[in-house]
Amino acid sequence: MKLIATIRSPYKQKFGIPRQFGIIEGVHSRLEFEHNYGDEDALVGLSEFSHLWVVFQFHQSLREEWKSTVKPPRLGGQQKVGVWASRAPFRPNGIGLSVGKIVAIQCQSEGYDRTCIILSGLDILDNTPVFDIKPYLPYADAIDGAVGGFAKEQPETEFLVEFMPLADEQASSKSKQFDVDIKSVIRDILSYEIRPAHQRTTSGKVHRIRLYDFDIKYRYQDAVVIVDALW
Amino acid sequence: MKLIATIRSPYKQKFGIPRQFGIIEGVHSRLEFEHNYGDEDALVGLSEFSHLWVVFQFHQSLREEWKSTVKPPRLGGQQKVGVWASRAPFRPNGIGLSVGKIVAIQCQSEGYDRTCIILSGLDILDNTPVFDIKPYLPYADAIDGAVGGFAKEQPETEFLVEFMPLADEQASSKSKQFDVDIKSVIRDILSYEIRPAHQRTTSGKVHRIRLYDFDIKYRYQDAVVIVDALW
Numbered sequence: 001m002k003l004i005a006t007i008r009s010p011y012k013q014k015f016g017i018p019r020q021f022g023i024i025e026g027v028h029s030r031l032e033f034e035h036n037y038g039d040e041d042a043l044v045g046l047s048e049f050s051h052l053w054v055v056f057q058f059h060q061s062l063r064e065e066w067k068s069t070v071k072p073p074r075l076g077g078q079q080k081v082g083v084w085a086s087r088a089p090f091r092p093n094g095i096g097l098s099v100g101k102i103v104a105i106q107c108q109s110e111g112y113d114r115t116c117i118i119l120s121g122l123d124i125l126d127n128t129p130v131f132d133i134k135p136y137l138p139y140a141d142a143i144d145g146a147v148g149g150f151a152k153e154q155p156e157t158e159f160l161v162e163f164m165p166l167a168d169e170q171a172s173s174k175s176k177q178f179d180v181d182i183k184s185v186i187r188d189i190l191s192y193e194i195r196p197a198h199q200r201t202t203s204g205k206v207h208r209i210r211l212y213d214f215d216i217k218y219r220y221q222d223a224v225v226i227v228d229a230l231w
Numbered sequence: 232m233k234l235i236a237t238i239r240s241p242y243k244q245k246f247g248i249p250r251q252f253g254i255i256e257g258v259h260s261r262l263e264f265e266h267n268y269g270d271e272d273a274l275v276g277l278s279e280f281s282h283l284w285v286v287f288q289f290h291q292s293l294r295e296e297w298k299s300t301v302k303p304p305r306l307g308g309q310q311k312v313g314v315w316a317s318r319a320p321f322r323p324n325g326i327g328l329s330v331g332k333i334v335a336i337q338c339q340s341e342g343y344d345r346t347c348i349i350l351s352g353l354d355i356l357d358n359t360p361v362f363d364i365k366p367y368l369p370y371a372d373a374i375d376g377a378v379g380g381f382a383k384e385q386p387e388t389e390f391l392v393e394f395m396p397l398a399d400e401q402a403s404s405k406s407k408q409f410d411v412d413i414k415s416v417i418r419d420i421l422s423y424e425i426r427p428a429h430q431r432t433t434s435g436k437v438h439r440i441r442l443y444d445f446d447i448k449y450r451y452q453d454a455v456v457i458v459d460a461l462w
Contacts, residue, residue: 001232002323037323042299045312048380055286055326068273081276087365092233092268095286095363097328099374132326134318139385142373143330149279154370 004037005130007056009122010178012210014060014089016189018123024188026180028103029124031117031133038115040107047105051136052119056096057129061089075150077197085149098122099136157191159225170214170230178212182230186216190225235268236361238287240353241409243441245291245320247420249354255419257411259334260355262348262364269346271338278336282367283350287327288360292320306381308428316380329353330367388422390456401445401461409443413461417447421456 009029011017018024031054046052069080070088083091100119106112117133163171163183174182189209193200203222208215214230240260242248249255262285277283300311301319314322331350337343348364394402394414405413420440424431434453439446445461 004323039299041311042313042315044300045316045380048378049316050376050378051374053328055328068270069275080272082273084273084364085276085280085366087368091363092235093362097284097286097365099372131324132322133315134328135316135380136374136377137318138374138377138379141330142375142377143282143367143369144373145281146367146369146373147279147281148369149276149366 001057001131003034003129004132005031005033007031007054007122007124007126007128007130009124009126009128010185010212011123011125012212014125016194016209016211017125018189018192024123024185025101025121026185026188027120027122028180029100029119029122031100031119031130033115035114038108040109040115043105043107043115043117046117046135047102049102049135051099051101052117053134053136053141054096054098054100054119054122054124054130055132055134056098056124057131058089058091058094058096059127059129060125062094063090066090066092071197072150073193073196074155081150095131096124096128098124155192158193159191159220159223161187161190161225161227163227164229167217167227167229171227174212174214174230182212185211186227190216190218190227195220232288232362234265234360235363236262236264238262238285238353238355238357238359238361240355240357240359241416241443242355243357243443245356247425247440247442248356249420249423255354255416256332256352257416257419258351258353259411260331260350260353262331262350262361264346266345269339271340271346274336274338274346274348277348277366278333280333280366282330282332283348284365284367284372285327285329285331285350285353285355285361286363286365287329287355288362289320289322289325289327290358290360291356293325294321297321297323302428303381304424304427305386312381326362327355327359329355386423389424390422390451390454392418392421392456392458394458395460398448398458398460402458405443405445405461413443416442417458421447421449421458426451 070086071077100122103118103120106116108115171183203220217228219226301317302308331353334351335349337347339346402414434451448459450457
């Protein structure tokens with residue numbers, strides 16, 4: 001497989017990445033073409049599409065050994081399903097599939113160092129290798145009446161997210177730095193249950209998630225997540 | 232990339248394959264797992280989903296050289312678009328993406344030689360290597376309001392398809408043999424413009440498409456396609 005592009009995203013570690021694409025719209029990722037694949041001609045017509053499939057490598061989940069079952073977070077991390085009935089990253093070829101909304105296309109001819117596509121809603125780790133991209137075709141890809149097994153609905157939020165004054169202040173400053181509403185992104189990430197099943201009784205313990213260039217420090221207190229600080 | 236399965240389909244040649252999946256519902260394809268990947272455990276939960284993504288290799292379209300533009304049939308085969316704005320088979324990694332409806336799952340424990348998934352609506356060539364499969368997640372994959380560039384709508388049928396008495400009789404016999412309405416499948420294939428742009432003035436010439444174990448022999452007469460025989 002040839003590397004055609006790399007994803008640059010604010011998600012710096014697997015933990016805390018939204019469990020499915022499309023959940024966090026405000027976050028922008030950058031698909032950065034390798035020089036030989038970013039030819040401007042290769043992009044003609046793409047701006048007429050609203051969404052783009054990204055076929056990528058789960059590069060931090062590659063394992064020699066393959067297991068036939070996984071325990072998806074959507075089933076509380078306790079129940080097993082077959083790997084072919086899941087989109088879990090641990091799978092024989094480690095291929096991932098995600099769709100992003102096309103925000104902008106930046107070509108080298110416009111003065112950018114590399115040709116890039118800016119996408120929102122991707123759930124892809126920073127520095128992820130990309131093997132292919134394909135335009136989203138609504139008439140074929142949006143299937144009327146398709147049924148979705150154990151993941152029928154968008155996951156529900158489970159937590160109220162509260163910011164301590166320091167975190168609130170730091171979030172405002174980070175929002176300016178990255179031109180995105182950081183409080184709302186953090187709220188979107190932490191309002192879902194993201195802890196593995198065996199860690200769900202850790203009330204009070206300080207957790208961290210790396211996002212953009214900072215760590216989010218937060219704690220659980222029953223159904224509330226308290227964000228203490230961003231470092 | 233590891234081969235996890237192979238598609239067995241009635242489409243024996245690239246020419247005449249529906250230009251997008253989902254168009255010809257009546258045709259069943261078989262996804263046949265390699266022995267090591269057809270573990271019954273790996274399929275637990277899959278029967279609760281209605282549709283399945285198939286990530287495959289365009290094995291008859293692999294080329295050393297890569298071209299940045301393609302001429303999609305949807306634009307009459309005359310106009311160029313960028314390869315990244317198309318789903319054309321000629322692309323750097325030759326990866327294809329298609330979705331099929333799950334008709335049946337056959338496990339080795341049920342007496343089958345190999346574990347297979349029977350799918351309808353696939354637009355995949357016979358003997359195609361498969362790299363991955365993923366359940367279709369309606370809440371994430373069916374995007375409300377997505378916009379589809381030059382391929383906004385399902386292609387329109389352009390031809391009336393008529394069967395000569397011999398072809399009609401042969402189609403009835405083939406329908407029993409393959410347990411599918413062969414006349415309707417042939418009609419579905421031939422009612423779309425499938426000729427490359429430079430061959431569209433070949434009125435009267437006899438054409439052939441290989442399907443299942445036979446050739447369809449047909450001719451164009453203005454807006455009518457006449458099926459002469461199946462051999």
